[in-house]
Amino acid sequence: MTLEEIRSRMAPRRAGFQDVTGEYAVLVPLVETPEGLQVLFEVRAATLRRQPGEVCFPGGRMEPGEEPETCALRETWEELGIPVEGIEVLVPLDKVLHQSGFLMHPILGRIDPAWLARLRPQATEVAETFLVPLSYFLEEEPLCPSYPLVPQVGEDFPYAQIGFPQGYDWKGARVEVPIYTWEGRAIWGITGRVMKHLAEVLRGRA
Numbered sequence: 001m002t003l004e005e006i007r008s009r010m011a012p013r014r015a016g017f018q019d020v021t022g023e024y025a026v027l028v029p030l031v032e033t034p035e036g037l038q039v040l041f042e043v044r045a046a047t048l049r050r051q052p053g054e055v056c057f058p059g060g061r062m063e064p065g066e067e068p069e070t071c072a073l074r075e076t077w078e079e080l081g082i083p084v085e086g087i088e089v090l091v092p093l094d095k096v097l098h099q100s101g102f103l104m105h106p107i108l109g110r111i112d113p114a115w116l117a118r119l120r121p122q123a124t125e126v127a128e129t130f131l132v133p134l135s136y137f138l139e140e141e142p143l144c145p146s147y148p149l150v151p152q153v154g155e156d157f158p159y160a161q162i163g164f165p166q167g168y169d170w171k172g173a174r175v176e177v178p179i180y181t182w183e184g185r186a187i188w189g190i191t192g193r194v195m196k197h198l199a200e201v202l203r204g205r206a
Contacts, residue, residue: 021101025071026059028093028194029111031131038131039195040111041187042079045127053127055187057106057194068092068105080129081120086112094197096190099149099175106194132182137199142178142192149173 016023029040046052058076062068069092073084088110096104121129151170159165178192187195 020103023062023103025068025105026057027072027076028108031111037134043127072107079122082115086115137195142180146174146176
């Protein structure tokens with residue numbers, strides 16, 4: 001292969017993350033109300049195959065060639081009936097690389113309050129919606145249990161081939177699971193991680 005062939009092959013590519021199994025985007029929706037800024041959440045329908053009944057943001061898997069912002073806006077329209085013109089995109093938040101291999105792109109946005117009364121949740125995906133004051137996340141620390149990720153390497157791993165016939169000291173990790181509780185609902189998982197990070201940014205800690 002020549003250098004020119006390499007240039008031609010690489011030119012249309014956008015650098016990403018190795019070994020990512022899929023990319024998703026969500027809208028983190030802020031709504032201005034007389035009581036102050038609030039965050040709009042969804043509860044996933046009980047009939048969904050994945051994470052039924054969990055609290056989440058509107059969003060989903062990015063289509064080939066789709067930008068995160070476009071995906072987040074499209075999914076918000078499909079799930080809640082809020083059109084693009086009803087949303088002001090504020091800023092992309094830090095991406096979340098999940099240990100299972102997918103990449104999440106959270107997009108912070110402002111929903112026109114007029115659309116709050118005209119939500120049309122897609123019943124096959126959304127059981128209900130609810131608001132939580134942004135101040136709650138700024139004032140409260142979440143419960144943050146964690147669990148270990150322990151490497152499990154088979155006996156047939158070719159240690160001698162890589163120069164470690166005695167074995168290798170594989171590094172494990174711990175995964176933190178932020179959990180907020182609001183009026184009996186648990187806001188946790190990636191949704192909790194996004195809100196914890198957003199609160200840390202707004203408080204000047206990140």
